[in-house]
Amino acid sequence: MKRKTLVAVWLLVVAVFLAACGAAGRNDQTGGTAGKAKKDKTESLRVALWSQPITEQTNLLVEKEKGFFKEKGLNITLIPGAGGGDAIKNILSGQADIAFTDPGSLFFALDKGAKLKVIYNIYPQNVFNVVSLKDKQITKPEDLKGKKIGVYSLASGTRQNLLVLLHQAGLSERDVTIVETGLLNFAPLMQGQVDATAATDTGLVMAKEKGLGDVNVMEVKDYLNIPSDVFVVTEKTYNEKKELLQMFLEAYRNSAQWMIDHPEEAASLATKYAIDGKDEQRNLQIIKLRNGSSVSPLTEEKGLGALDVNVLQQAADTYKTLGLVKNDLNMAEVVADDLLPQQ
Structure with missing residues (x-):
């Protein structure tokens, strides 16, 4: 009777152990899948x-x-x-x-x-600038007074940064004539319709490819580097x-x-x-x-x-x-x- 009891206890222990192993295996599998799903999930x-x-x-x-x-x-x-x-x-x-x-x-x-x-x-x-042909002799913001200056549009960063540049010289929009030229703003400069144009560094690269000659460039970052x-x-x-x-x-x-x-x-x-x-x-x-x-x-x-x-x-x-x-x-x-x- 005693041996039968010991055998029963031993069988119970084995059953519990196997059940625990199975549960652990399922947990590992579930955890691994969840982990993989989380890793594979994109937001x-x-x-x-x-x-x-x-x-x-x-x-x-x-x-x-x-x-x-x-x-x-x-x-x-x-x-x-x-x-x-x-x-x-x-x-x-x-x-x-x-x-x-x-x-x-x-x-x-x-x-x-x-x-x-x-x-x-x-x-x-700051990647904005103001560009003028050499013969205009515009080399500093003060030289823009009384000049006609092109901008992409009145709502563009070219106008805003032009105003920033003028401000550094104690000038305002009233001291110049601003002309909306559109994205092709270097054409009016090359054709003499404006004295200078407000642009960006990449715009200047493309203008030079299209035949823009020698120019003076005022970088806005030299005055206010925002x-x-x-x-x-x-x-x-x-x-x-x-x-x-x-x-x-x-x-x-x-x-x-x-x-x-x-x-x-x-x-x-x-x-x-x-x-x-x-x-x-x-x-x-x-x-x-x-x-x-x-x-x-x-x-x-x-x-x-x-x-x-x-x-x-x-x-x-x-x-x-x-x-x-x-x-x-x-x-x-x-x-x-x-x-x-x-x-």
């Missing part, structure tokens, strides 16, 4: 661009080839626009999660009461999607670093994905310019995308002085650097 983010897909944005356009965002578990959709204001409208309307936009468009939206956050400094260098473009999100998106935004910024920084390290490869790929990318040599010039505008002493210290709230505050104050915005803007409440990747 979607929509990025509103300020333009059509162009060469300077090649690092965003080559996702199919390079997979910077897929590597972080993200699927990004690029939404083309017609200016930084369009990009802001797309995030405010819920059509996009992230806006690739300029500080001016940001300031205008904030001035109207929009609740926004700046999370990454795409181009810390960022050219930043990533902006709504406060709601910032509060609700922090983890996804961090993943996005890590992937974007990796893509930007790739373009800095491999400009020739980027120039070649731009021929496939950029609407203005047919000429590989021109692509290379544009990409090198944008690579240069992506870095600064601050990014050398803190990494690509580093934000300087003081510079953005100075820019916002200048826009208020120029009458471009009506209200005082507190950029310390708008700039959020906590999502930036660590060095």
Whole structure:
């Protein structure tokens, strides 16, 4: 009887052990599958661009080839626009999660009461300029007084940065004649219809290809070096999607670093994905310019995308002085650097 009892106990122990092993196996299998599912799952983010897909944005356009965002578990959709204001409208309307936009468009939206956050400094260098033919002898902002100056449009960054440049010389819009020339703003300059034209560094590259002669170039960054473009999100998106935004910024920084390290490869790929990318040599010039505008002493210290709230505050104050915005803007409440990747 005693032996029968011992056998029964032993059989019970074996049964319990086997059951436990089976449960553990099922748990491992379930956990492994769940882990794999989590790893394989991709999250979607929509990025509103300020333009059509162009060469300077090649690092965003080559996702199919390079997979910077897929590597972080993200699927990004690029939404083309017609200016930084369009990009802001797309995030405010819920059509996009992230806006690739300029500080001016940001300031205008904030001035109207929009609740926004700046999370990454795409181009810390100001890429705007004012160009004139050598024979006009316009070499400093003071020389623009009384002159006729072309801009893309009255709502463009070319006009805003022209006003910034004039302001540094104690001049205003009243001291010059501003002419809307459209995107082909160098043609009126070459034809003598304007004395100077406000443009960008990449615009100047294309104008030189089309026969623009010797020119004087005043870089706005030499007078007020405010960022050219930043990533902006709504406060709601910032509060609700922090983890996804961090993943996005890590992937974007990796893509930007790739373009800095491999400009020739980027120039070649731009021929496939950029609407203005047919000429590989021109692509290379544009990409090198944008690579240069992506870095600064601050990014050398803190990494690509580093934000300087003081510079953005100075820019916002200048826009208020120029009458471009009506209200005082507190950029310390708008700039959020906590999502930036660590060095």
